[in-house]
Amino acid sequence: MTLARRDYRTVVVGGGVVGLYTAHHLVRAGAGPVLVVDRGRLSAGGSGRNGGGIRQQWETRATIRLAREAVAAYRGFASEFGHNVWFRQGGYLFLADGAAEMARLERVRNVARAEGLDVRLLGVPEVERLVDGIAPGACLGGSYLATDGTLYPYPVLWGLLEALRRAGTEVAYGVEVTGVARDDRGRLAGVLTSEGRVATGALVNAAGGWSGELSRRCGLDVPNVATRHEILATEPMKPFVDPMVVRASDGLYFSQSMRGELVGGLTVPHPPGVDGGVPSSARFLTSMARALLTLLPRLAGLRVLRAWAGFYDDTPDGLPLLGEDPRLAGFVHANGLGGHGFMLAPSASRRAAQAVLGEPVDPEAREFSPGRFLAPGGASRVEGLQLG
């Protein structure tokens, strides 16, 4: 893999959905030439390993705004990019199995209402109508938003990649970034890659689970932590549950894909960091099965087809890092999206592109400022709904 040029206006590191979307925003703004590099293969990271959930129910208004913009983008994706992503707005149902969870969902409802979203609190009978066969006594109620939904992640990647290549943008897989070069004023001047040095004034770190490692490799101490999460898929059935269902207490989630498979996950503890790779664990399979059957006991005879794992890119406050790093001019973060990189990619990447272009950022995006961890007490808000 040799690169076509030795200088680019922007180098985007990470060829997943956030990186490709960032490049797309930049190219559309006429801010080329852009180079996208990725040390792996298309869809090998989190963009090819997520459950496809897209929701707007959050505890912070800033995240809700990101999510609303993302939903609008995915609704129009098929006509804009020519690939059907099967974005199905079947809703998101958060279940509360205790009073504390119910109170939390009520807070979510209130924040969402203030943002103009029609989140409703449901009682047990309404939950039973949405989740056919839910075990009696499995929950006290829930919160529901009908315009949340799920999509099929891969075609998003195909559509973005093909649009970029049609526009002449270079997307290079199998190229690793080893560091950055600075000019004499300390600004970013170039990117060191396995294919040699590339001159550029801007680098976008969209490396997903590896973004913390990349920032640190470039001399920037960041709080991002990669954590391994696992998903399983069952054999396909006729549709019986429309929404994505998330249990607020333990984070169990599942939805039924367009193909009819039940796809879901549950957090089981694994050592942090990317070094262990993404093996599947027996503990996840057994814990997930147990948790799922407490909600839907009638599925005991249903078979699990496969399981896989991927990395979340977690931050201490549950909010992403979007924008230029105050310690290195030209180094822009588009990361820290937790397990919701795919969900928020269209809008999060637009904030990153704004930072590259030097455009004024939306006021609420200050909560995503990468500098907030540098000052004590800088991270003022916490997004606690890091589930599903």
Add this chain to the structure above:
Amino acid sequence: MGPNGRARVRFGRAELEGNAGEPLLATIARHGWPNLVRSVRYHRPRGPFCGVGDCAGCLVRVNGVPNVRACRHRLRDGEQVATENSWPSPRFDVAGALDLVFPHGVDSVHGLRRPSWAAPLYQRFARRLAGFGRPPTPAPPTAPPPARTLRADVTIVGAGRSGRAVAEALVHRGVRPLVLERRPVPLAPTTEGGPVAGTELLGSATAAILPAPATAEPAGGSGGLELLGFDDAGGGIRVRTRALVLATGSYDAGLVFEGSDRPGVVTADLAVAPLGLPFEEVVVVGGAERARQVVERLEENVVAVVAPAEISPELARAAVERDVPLYPRSRLVRGVGRGRLRAVELGRRDGSGRFRLACRSVVLAHRRLPNAQLAFQAGARRRWVDVPGAYFPVVDALGRSDVPGVYVVGSAARPSAEAAPTPERVAGAVLGDRDGGPAPAAVPPRPSEIVPYYRELLREPRRGKWVLCPCEDVLLDELERAAERGYHGLELAMRYTGVGTGLCQGRYCLPEAIAILAVLERRPPAEVGYVTQRPPLTPTPLGALASLERPEPSEPRP
């Protein structure tokens, strides 16, 4: 159980009777060739294909549980059996019209995309057609069968020829191995030789999950390996063992041609299985020993032997004795018939034209592939072998894989052309013998046979659907489109098309996809790559997995 060991079940509106404990498919097959299934996307007619419990060709609903494989389910008196995913019946299914509406299939670029305002409508439509069975019927809550935990010094998976031989050698050395066998025991003594004295044999036990030892949770301090599986009653099985011998054997591959998914096209595994399918007018595909076995089994029902390459003298003799015509150096181009197969069209590989043979079945006996996926799941290195065209685990002269404690023997470990260690030497290695003895003589590599076969076949004009992956109705066209768009390699092809993500876990489509991608991408099959073998190996019931959950460790969550 009914009187005299007979069992009666309700099958749709009819009542079927058979011997309690026999495969449900055998009961159904007494009334003719089973037409049980319509395919998942285009509602194409499908029939039993693999005979070993892996394909999606005999799925029925039993007592409210969907997607039960009739070839594996044992008949019990009073059960309710129904067909699924078709209306009014699998034989005539209204949704079968879809097959005509989408002659080139539906993918992310083609079909059901525009206009965008109609997206919710066609999503609802597509979603209702997806999936096989309806969700399980709510049943009165019953506690799942408790998990069984078994401990053994040596565990053997598979009670076939190789597994038995190693078991005998271990018994001879004073060890009592645990043997897991997927089929119910007792096994038919005529073909399997009965149980091995001195072993602990557990039948109806499917091994599904073998985590790599490095990533596995500590197995109770004992070290060693932990294997998870389930039995036919849906109960979980946990095996802790120091050494694991995989004697999981091999299976007959599929083959792609137009209409290769038609009912009547089956593997040799199905043809020789004791399922009592009413074979008639059979075309046997293959040129060697496996095809000969099929000819001897199906006798006068065989109407032709078709071989992609030459025909072995033994097979020729067996065929000529029965007045069966031989068609060497020929390929299957098309299966003819709207439902069950009525004929096949063959092409000579020298290009001398196509011709048609009337038949009701095609039995695929042309290549056997290793069942080594459990070793790959545990992290064993693999090597590509051009003939038969598959990945084998890397094992040494004593059967040791590079996963500590995991051995692979028999046809799961190496192609038949390569010299294998004797069972005694394997047993010795399992028990700690270090002496590997002389390495087996290297076998000169043979050039791929399947890649040139598909290279020629892909030049044939295409009319109807060429189904590459029957479980998910993935078409050959889709694989070609993935390659044209630059999504190269098996991993990306899988993600672009869905090939290999169905119920058979890719057993019948991925080997063909590798060969076809080698043609499309103009590179050796070993460079096309492979997919990560992830658990479970065999679709595993949620109830069995739940029963295997261990209590949380005491350390707090991060």
